[in-house]
Amino acid sequence: xxxxxxxxxxxxxxxxxxxxxxxxxxxxxxxxxxxxxxxxxxxxxxxxxxxxxxxxxxxxxxxxxxxxxxxxxxxxxxxxxxxxxxxxxxxxxxxxxxxxxxxxxxxxxxxxxxxxxxxxxxxxxxxxxxxxxxxxxxxxxxxxxxxxxxxxxxxxxxxxxxxxxxxxxxxxxxxxxxxxxxxxxxxxxxxxxxxxxxxxxxxxxxxxxxxxxxxxxxxxxxxxxxxxxxxxxxxxxxxxxxxxxxxxxxxxxxxxxxxxxxxxxxxxxxxxxxxxxxxxxxxxxxxxxxxxx
Amino acid sequence: xxxxxxxxxxxxxxxxxxxxxxxxxxxxxxxxxxxxxxxxxxxxxxxxxxxxxxxxxxxxxxxxxxxxxxxxxxxxxxxxxxxxxxxxxxxxxxxxxxxxxxxxxxxxxxxxxxxxxxxxxxxxxxxxxxxxxxxxxxxxxxxxxxxxxxxxxxxxxxxxxxxxxxxxxxxxxxxxxxxxxxxxxxxxxxxxxxxxxxxxxxxxxxxxxxxxxxxxxxxxxxxxxxxxxxxxxxxxxxxxxxxxxxxxxxxxxxxxxxxxxxxxxxxxxxxxxxxxxxxxxxxxxxxxxxxxx
Numbered sequence: 351x352x353x354x355x356x357x358x359x360x361x362x363x364x365x366x367x368x369x370x371x372x373x374x375x376x377x378x379x380x381x382x383x384x385x386x387x388x389x390x391x392x393x394x395x396x397x398x399x400x401x402x403x404x405x406x407x408x409x410x411x412x413x414x415x416x417x418x419x420x421x422x423x424x425x426x427x428x429x430x431x432x433x434x435x436x437x438x439x440x441x442x443x444x445x446x447x448x449x450x451x452x453x454x455x456x457x458x459x460x461x462x463x464x465x466x467x468x469x470x471x472x473x474x475x476x477x478x479x480x481x482x483x484x485x486x487x488x489x490x491x492x493x494x495x496x497x498x499x500x501x502x503x504x505x506x507x508x509x510x511x512x513x514x515x516x517x518x519x520x521x522x523x524x525x526x527x528x529x530x531x532x533x534x535x536x537x538x539x540x541x542x543x544x545x546x547x548x549x550x551x552x553x554x555x556x557x558x559x560x561x562x563x564x565x566x567x568x569x570x571x572x573x574x575x576x577x578x579x580x581x582x583x584x585x586x587x588x589x590x591x592x593x594x595x596x597x598x599x600x601x602x603x604x605x606x607x608x609x610x611x612x613x614x615x616x617x618x619x620x621x622x623x624x625x626x627x628x629x630x631x632x633x634x635x636x637x638x639x640x641x642x643x
Numbered sequence: 644x645x646x647x648x649x650x651x652x653x654x655x656x657x658x659x660x661x662x663x664x665x666x667x668x669x670x671x672x673x674x675x676x677x678x679x680x681x682x683x684x685x686x687x688x689x690x691x692x693x694x695x696x697x698x699x700x701x702x703x704x705x706x707x708x709x710x711x712x713x714x715x716x717x718x719x720x721x722x723x724x725x726x727x728x729x730x731x732x733x734x735x736x737x738x739x740x741x742x743x744x745x746x747x748x749x750x751x752x753x754x755x756x757x758x759x760x761x762x763x764x765x766x767x768x769x770x771x772x773x774x775x776x777x778x779x780x781x782x783x784x785x786x787x788x789x790x791x792x793x794x795x796x797x798x799x800x801x802x803x804x805x806x807x808x809x810x811x812x813x814x815x816x817x818x819x820x821x822x823x824x825x826x827x828x829x830x831x832x833x834x835x836x837x838x839x840x841x842x843x844x845x846x847x848x849x850x851x852x853x854x855x856x857x858x859x860x861x862x863x864x865x866x867x868x869x870x871x872x873x874x875x876x877x878x879x880x881x882x883x884x885x886x887x888x889x890x891x892x893x894x895x896x897x898x899x900x901x902x903x904x905x906x907x908x909x910x911x912x913x914x915x916x917x918x919x920x921x922x923x924x925x926x927x928x929x930x931x932x933x934x935x936x
Contacts, residue, residue, distance in 0.1 A: 456884055473884060475884055475885065475886040476886055476889070477839070477840075477886055477889075478845075478886075478889065481842070508802060509801060509802045509803070509840035509841075510802070510803055510869075512839075512840040512865075512884075513865055513867055513883070513884035514867060514884075518842075519840050519841070519842060520842055522842070523842040546770070546805075547770075547802035547805035547812050548802075548812070549774070549811075549812060549813055549815070549816040552771075572805075572806060574806060574807060575871075575873070576803075576869065576873055578868075578871065580868070580869055590806070591749055591766060591768055591805075591806035591807075592768065593768040593769055593770055593771075596769070596770075596771065
């Protein structure tokens with residue numbers, strides 16, 4: 351039987367389902383871990399969530415997510431730091447060593463995403479400065495996270511999201527920020543959807559491995575045409591254009607031995623029973639990922 | 644009066660209009676150049692097009708476009724090279740020193756874009772190999788282009804288009820391919836829409852300038868939400884998230900003294916009279932670009 355023990359179910363993949371339902375679906379299929387989002391953890395409380403997951407013998411691969419730390423004004427920045435410290439607390443209680451950090455887009459744009467005609471006007475477009483603020487605020491969070499035994503896992507995002515969600519776009523850029531801190535303090539997330547296009551991907555994955563900074567390997571495919579809500583335009587591995595065997599081999603050669611987390615935002619997939627989503631993913635994993643690990 | 648002499652009207656910005664109409668609109672507004680697409684040139688023939696443009700005292704900033712050279716099979720590749728030689732001929736006749744090269748996406752995907760459910764299945768997902776084929780075929784085209792006095796201008800594209808349109812995503816990657824050839828043989832296009840998110844943008848623009856390889860500076864904004872057809876989801880400078888003053892300053896500091904070409908794919912803009920599109924662009928240029936040149 352195929353060994354699915356390194357697979358982890360990110361709860362965003364089965365968004366309509368509770369943490370308990372996600373945990374059950376993953377455990378029933380022989381997966382080894384779950385990667386919960388904070389909303390699903392908060393519904394039951396982090397301690398209860400930790401017990402639910404441990405009771406069925408699963409690991410916690412990561413907690414999603416902290417971040418959104420690009421604000422320009424002090425008040426918003428302070429609020430963001432407070433919320434990130436809370437996320438670090440939750441990760442610690444949950445037993446999640448990795449807190450995924452989606453750092454945020456150009457300031458003001460995220461809050462105003464639903465008002466597109468005013469969003470761009472009210473945005474501070476200084477991308478260089480926004481990125482510097484990310485580096486600065488990661489530095490402010492590191493001591494707190496270190497004390498709690500939680501690593502901040504910087505997630506570079508597809509440039510599709512630079513404006514409104516994540517000003518970090520490459521692993522190299524994320525590693526540059528991580529480099530100011532110890533490897534067990536700040537890591538990076540290798541999410542195929544976000545990094546597959548990067549001409550320096552092989553080099554950057556190797557470097558992340560050498561430095562001991564690969565916090566997570568997430569699998570999700572780039573599909574076309576993009577969905578109307580581009581955030582939710584992702585597919586099962588194999589449904590799109592990403593070369594999973596090659597990228598998986600690079601990650602394995604970089605020495606990564608952790609969980610492979612499945613995080614797919616897709617409204618059609620959210621319409622499936624969790625067990626069916628897990629079944630399809632298991633098949634794709636067995637074909638496109640596992641042989642290359 | 645604002646000096647608009649470095650502005651060039653790419654005919655894709657006024658897509659419903661003939662070359663003659665584009666030339667008239669640009670000349671009437673005091674712009675210095677046009678950047679025609681091949682279809683608009685072929686409608687009248689390259690010699691006539693050259694005369695039409697010269698008669699009103701405009702320059703030709705570039706010809707759009709060659710490329711789509713990622714095919715895996717020999718027949719398709721040979722056809723692509725033949726078509727690119729024809730594009731080089733047209734550029735030479737037109738007096739365009741720069742032939743913009745949109746190199747193509749993963750093979751099979753472009754042809755099958757209108758059949759999304761089969762596209763991914765029939766695509767060769769080996770991105771590394773596709774990029775190597777681009778480098779190889781640029782090498783095959785260079786002698787022909789050199790003889791005609793035409794530079795191949797590699798256009799890195801936003802990763803939004805890696806799968807189906809352009810496997811080159813960064814200036815650094817494009818400069819690496821260009822580096823096998825002389826600066827007057829292979830250059831790079833700095834199109835704000837495609838490169839604005841790049842963490843290495845400043846460095847890469849400076850390097851492109853040092854090497855004398857900036858073939859074109861194109862301005863166009865990243866707007867949200869993306870249009871249903873993501874190809875046509877671009878805006879006038881100022882309508883989106885791009886920091887034009889900063890990028891323009893980097894381009895100027897890199898020593899670029901050529902035309903600033905306006906290439907905007909947007910169905911709403913295509914509904915405007917050409918003169919109105921030119922008027923709006925002139926205003927935005929005067930505010931966001933010209934002061935930083």
